[in-house]
Each structure stands twice: as structure tokens, then as C-alpha cells.
Amino acid sequence: xxxxxxxxxxxxxxxxxxxxxxxxxxxxxxxxxxxxxxxxxxxxxxxxxxxxxxxxxxxxxxxxxxxxxxxxxxxxxxxxxxxxxxxxxxxxxxxxxxxxxxxxxxxxxxxxxxxxxxxxxxxxxxxxxxxxxxxxxxxxxxxxxxxxxxxxxxxxxxxxxxxxxxxxxxxxxxxxxxxxxxxxxxxxxxxxxxxxxxxxxxxxxxxxxxxxxxxxxxxxxxxxxxxxxxxxxxxxxxxxxxxxxxxxxxxxxxxxxxxxxxxxxxxxxxxxxxxxxxxxxxxxxxxxxxxxxxxxxxxxxxxxxxxxxxxxxxxxxxxxxxxxxxxxxxxxxxxxxxxxxxxxxxxxxxxxxxxxxxxxxxxxxxxxxxxxxxxxxxxxxxxxxxxxxxxxxxxxxxxxxxxxxxxxxxxxxxxxxxxxxxxxxxxxxxxxxxxxxxxxxxxxxxxxxxxxxxxxxxxxxxxxx
Ligand code: F0G
Numbered sequence: 280x281x282x283x284x285x286x287x288x289x290x291x292x293x294x295x296x297x298x299x300x301x302x303x304x305x306x307x308x309x310x311x312x313x314x315x316x317x318x319x320x321x322x323x324x325x326x327x328x329x330x331x332x333x334x335x336x337x338x339x340x341x342x343x344x345x346x347x348x349x350x351x352x353x354x355x356x357x358x359x360x361x362x363x364x365x366x367x368x369x370x371x372x373x374x375x376x377x378x379x380x381x382x383x384x385x386x387x388x389x390x391x392x393x394x395x396x397x398x399x400x401x402x403x404x405x406x407x408x409x410x411x412x413x414x415x416x417x418x419x420x421x422x423x424x425x426x427x428x429x430x431x432x433x434x435x436x437x438x439x440x441x442x443x444x445x446x447x448x449x450x451x452x453x454x455x456x457x458x459x460x461x462x463x464x465x466x467x468x469x470x471x472x473x474x475x476x477x478x479x480x481x482x483x484x485x486x487x488x489x490x491x492x493x494x495x496x497x498x499x500x501x502x503x504x505x506x507x508x509x510x511x512x513x514x515x516x517x518x519x520x521x522x523x524x525x526x527x528x529x530x531x532x533x534x535x536x537x538x539x540x541x542x543x544x545x546x547x548x549x550x551x552x553x554x555x556x557x558x559x560x561x562x563x564x565x566x567x568x569x570x571x572x573x574x575x576x577x578x579x580x581x582x583x584x585x586x587x588x589x590x591x592x593x594x595x596x597x598x599x600x601x602x603x604x605x606x607x608x609x610x611x612x613x614x615x616x617x618x619x620x621x622x623x624x625x626x627x628x629x630x631x632x633x634x635x636x637x638x639x640x641x642x643x644x645x646x647x648x649x650x651x652x653x654x655x656x657x658x659x660x661x662x663x664x665x666x667x668x669x670x671x672x673x674x675x676x677x678x679x680x681x682x683x684x685x686x687x688x689x690x691x692x693x694x695x696x697x698x699x700x701x702x703x704x705x706x707x708x709x710x711x712x713x714x715x716x717x718x719x720x721x722x723x724x725x726x727x728x729x730x731x732x733x734x735x736x737x738x739x740x741x742x743x744x
Contacts, residue, residue, distance in 0.1 A: 427531065431450060658686060
């Protein structure tokens with residue numbers, strides 16, 4: 280592998296380094312998270328971001344077609360020819376007039392980054408292609424993850440495409456949207472439904488993969504986050520290399536926010552951008568660990584010394600109260616985010632803020648995203664709901680440029696969408712009212728009509744009026 284890349288503990292007091300040939304999901308010395316780092320001085324990183332435009336005309340080379348590997352020089356942990364690809368990262372940044380209006384932004388200043396356009400329908404493919412590339416280099420034969428659905432769909436897809444690695448997925452029982460479960464089953468992954476929630480599945484998969492020597496692809500895997508940096512590179516590319524003022528992203532296990540912070544930190548360090556955008560991480564109110572710790576308890580990365588005593592006390596209290604995450608945005612129904620410290624670091628690098636939004640706010644925002652573009656799954660809409668909150672608070676100014684990352688495809692979770700729009704009282708009660716959602720202000724109800732041409736025509740005329 281690349282002699283100039285290595286793994287390094289994120290704790291500056293430890294700072295232990297390891298070869299990229301090692302399979303690690305935590306620092307063997309102190310237990311903290313690891314980064315993939317590069318000896319940039321021994322490499323020749325690009326001098327400017329327009330450097331990457333030369334690859335636009337090389338789309339016949341699979342790695343140059345990939346929206347991840349066409350930025351290879353910014354994640355060079357192995358040579359380009361070793362990099363696997365299934366064509367991930369063909370995603371789009373769209374300006375949205377309607378969502379700008381909904382969130383209180385000036386027209387032309389609100390952008391949506393549609394990561395649902397990836398092969399498995401979520402942003403996870405950006406990271407999974409990097410993790411499976413690393414898995415191949417270290418000779419892994421099976422890979423596992425705990426998942427709220429999208430990581431498992433992505434792992435299952437990569438394993439079914441590449442053919443030489445078995446996917447083993449751990450999911451909380453009843454905690455996964457059907458679109459995502461159906462993907463894992465269809466792609467042939469071994470699927471284990473654990474009697475518990477995501478946090479339980481995450482704890483078990485760590486134990487089991489260690490015991491059985493299975494390659495773990497959750498976002499504690501530092502190679503995954505290298506791939507996820509490229510979401511930010513594509514946003515810059517779409518904005519003609521101009522840096523937006525804000526990146527707004529939903530927060531679950533906090534891998535994305537961590538990767539985004541690292542991406543901008545590195546770009547700034549390499550002199551490729553002159554400013555770092557501010558980062559807003561949006562929790563669901565029913566899964567708001569980061570919000571509580573960062574905004575209420577005032578916990579900060581603090582140059583690598585976050586107050587671990589208070590963080591531990593927070594989780595101990597959560598245990599005592601037997602508190603479990605609960606939100607309609609099942610993708611981010613997580614109370615014990617594994618990348619907490621990396622995310623705190625990203626918030627420091629990006630002068631970040633954290634907000635929480637209710638399931639009502641999420642579903643209203645989701646209906647607006649759908650009505651004004653390609654749509655998204657509930658968790659993704661947290662970014663739009665959060666932008667509206669930050670705009671109302673005056674933290675985001677109407678003439679700033681804001682990019683909301685839409686992390687997953689609209690078809691991932693049809694249950695929530697149909698319950699919101701259908702007007703079916705029972706569905707609304709069972710799916711939404713139980714979560715405190717009281718209204719569907721932006722619902723687009725289907726009409727019930729007789730099987731009769733005259734009745735159908737009359738109904739259409741009535742709607743037109
Ligand atoms: N949005 C979607 C659609 C997701 O699937 C996830 C995470 C997130 C946001 C949160 O991202 O974890 O990087 O903060 N889904 C994981 C999974 C946990 O298992 O699919 P994060």
C-alpha cells in the first residue's frame with residue numbers, strides 16, 4: 280500500500296501511528312478512534328482544485344468516472360489501479376427555489392446535495408467503496424456492520440457486485456425501513472435481526488467481528504470516512520470550487536460530519552481553499568446525544584482533550600434511565616454515536632453548531648423537499664428542518680450560501696411518506712401520531728374515486744379549480 284499513508288490515533292496525547300496494512304477500528308494503545316493520515320510533504324498534492332477538471336474527460340476509466348476516485352490525490356491510501364468501483368458518486372447539487380422559500384433563505388442561496396443517487400441509494404457508497412478497497416488490500420473474506428439500514432444496503436450491494444466477500448449485517452429488530460431491508464435481502468447478505476436497537480447491534484457487531492476476525496465496515500473504520508470526504512469535494516466542484524458558507528447534515532453515528540470536517544481541514548492545510556464553511560449537524564429530537572453534549576453541556580473537542588469524565592457520566596445516566604433513541608427518521612435513531620469525538624473535532628475545525636428537530640419538523644421539511652425536487656428519506660430532511668431553525672434563530676443569514684446534504688433516497692422509507700400524505704387515519708395514528716406528529720400541513724392526499732369515467736373527470740375538474 281502507499282508508503283506515505285498511515286493510521287493515527289486522533290488523541291493528540293497518544294498520537295500512536297500504525298500501518299495502513301493493519302485492520303484496526305480503534306487505537307490498540309488507548310482505544311480512541313483512528314484517522315487515515317498522509318505524509319503530504321513526500322507527495323505532490325494538487326496545487327489547485329481545478330486540477331481535478333482534467334479527469335472529466337477520462338470517464339472511460341472506471342476510477343475516473345467514480346465520484347470518489349476522481350479525487351484520488353486527496354485520499355491516496357493506495358494506488359489508483361487498486362481502487363474498486365461500482366460507479367458511485369454520480370450525485371447532483373441542485374439549487375432549490377422552493378426549499379429556499381420554506382427555510383427563509385434568499386432565492387438562489389439554498390442548495391441540495393442529492394446523495395440518494397448513489398448505487399445503493401444513500402451516501403454510504405462513498406465510504407463503502409473505500410472500505411471495500413481496503414478490505415481487498417488486507418485480504419478480508421467477510422465484512423460486517425451494524426446498521427439502521429443504509430450501511431447494510433451499501434455493504435450488501437458492494438459484496439454482491441465484487442463477489443469475493445461475504446456481507447454479514449446486524450440490524451435492530453423492527454428498526455429498519457422496508458426499502459433498506461429489502462435491499463440487503465435481495466443482494467444476498469447474511470442478515471441478523473438482533474433483539475435490540477441500533478446501539479445494541481453496534482456493540483454486538485464489534486464484539487463478534489473481533490472474535491471471528493471479520494472486517495468491520497461501520498464508520499469506526501477510518502477508511503470509510505476517507506471516501507465520505509469526497510461528498511464535500513463534489514459540492515465544491517458543483518459550485519465551481521467556491522466554498523459555501525454552511526454545510527448542513529443530519530447526525531446519527533456522526534461519520535459524515537466527521538469526514539466533512541476532515542475534508543475541509545485538509546483542503547485548508549493544503550492551501551486548496553481559503554476558508555472553511557461552517558458545519559451544522561442536525562439531530563432528531565428523539566436521538567439527540569450530540570445536541571445535549573455540545574449545546575447543553577458545552578462539551579468541546581478542546582484541542583483533543585474533551586471532558587471525558589462528563590461524557591462518560593452522560594452515558595452512564597442514559598443507561599440508568601434506560602433511555603433509547605426514538606424517531607421516525609430511523610436512519611439516525613442512534614443514542615451512542617461512535618464518532619462522537621471526531622465530530623467534536625469537526626465542529627471545532629468548522630466553527631460548528633448542533634440543533635435538534637422534531638419528527639413533525641422533519642416530515643414537513645421532507646414534504647417540501649419532495650414537492651421541490653427529487654425527494655429524500657426522513658433522516659435526510661433533518662438538514663432542511665435544521666436550516667429553517669437556524670435561519671429563524673438568525674444564526675444563518677438569508678444571503679449566505681447553504682448546502683443541505685440529502686443523505687438518502689426518497690424510496691428508502693415509503694411507510695413514512697405514505698402515512699404523511701395518504702390521509703389514511705389509521706396509518707397516520709399508527710406511524711406518526713405515536714411519535715408526536717399531529718398534522719400533515721404539506722400533505723398531498725390521493726382522491727378516492729369510483730371506477731367511472733364521468734366521476735374521474737369530475738374529480739380532476741374539481742382539483743383543477
Ligand atoms: N442519513 C441517512 C440516510 C443515514 O442512513 C445515516 C446513517 C445518517 C444520515 C447519519 O449519518 O451516521 O454519518 O451521522 N445511517 C447509518 C446506517 C447509521 O446504519 O445506515 P452518520
